[in-house]
Amino acid sequence: MNAPDPKADLHFYLQSARDALLWKLEGLSEYEVRRPLTPTGTNLLGLVKHVAGVELGYLGDTFGRPSGEPLPWLEDGAEANADMWATADESREYIVELYHRAWAHADATIDALALETIGTVPWWPSSRNEVTLHHAVVRVIADTHRHAGHADILRELTDGAVGMNRNNDSMAPGDAAWWAKHRSRLERTAEEAGRRA
Numbered sequence: 001m002n003a004p005d006p007k008a009d010l011h012f013y014l015q016s017a018r019d020a021l022l023w024k025l026e027g028l029s030e031y032e033v034r035r036p037l038t039p040t041g042t043n044l045l046g047l048v049k050h051v052a053g054v055e056l057g058y059l060g061d062t063f064g065r066p067s068g069e070p071l072p073w074l075e076d077g078a079e080a081n082a083d084m085w086a087t088a089d090e091s092r093e094y095i096v097e098l099y100h101r102a103w104a105h106a107d108a109t110i111d112a113l114a115l116e117t118i119g120t121v122p123w124w125p126s127s128r129n130e131v132t133l134h135h136a137v138v139r140v141i142a143d144t145h146r147h148a149g150h151a152d153i154l155r156e157l158t159d160g161a162v163g164m165n166r167n168n169d170s171m172a173p174g175d176a177a178w179w180a181k182h183r184s185r186l187e188r189t190a191e192e193a194g195r196r197a
Contacts, residue, residue, distance in 0.1 A: 017144035024151040046085035059106035062119035
């Protein structure tokens with residue numbers, strides 16, 4: 001058995017989340033990738049824009065490795081929540097390419113530094129803003145997987161597509177009729193539990 005490689009493990013889970021998130025955009029129109037599907041406006045392209053900024057911040061700026069990418073939506077005085085949606089002038093291609101550049105920059109940081117390297121998170125209070133690279137990578141993995149989960153739900157609401165990637169839907173076997181029956185059963189169970197409460 002090969003010796004464990006913690007960086008390789010971390011990179012595997014980070015890349016799987018990245019890939020899952022971007023896959024959720026495939027085959028959708030400009031409207032569909034931007035459409036707000038929750039009361040707080042959560043949308044697919046905005047999730048990608050957000051995680052690009054997260055990677056550039058936690059796995060770049062935090063370790064004194066700024067990317068040089070202009071991120072006006074994160075600057076002082078920017079509109080609140082501006083990192084969670086793409087303007088009409090910010091094309092899907094621009095956001096996706098920004099995310100790819102963020103990956104490359106983050107991966108270069110992970111490759112260049114030891115996991116024990118201490119960084120300073122500029123936007124955290126100074127009393128608790130030091131983190132190790134290991135901590136920062138785990139934080140980015142958790143954030144990206146969280147948002148990939150959001151994207152999974154948004155995509156299912158958009159056109160019914162589900163799963164981790166095009167080759168692995170990670171779902172129980174069943175056709176549309178089986179899933180409709182399953183959902184109806186869950187609705188009846190929820191109603192029954194609600195009556196008993």
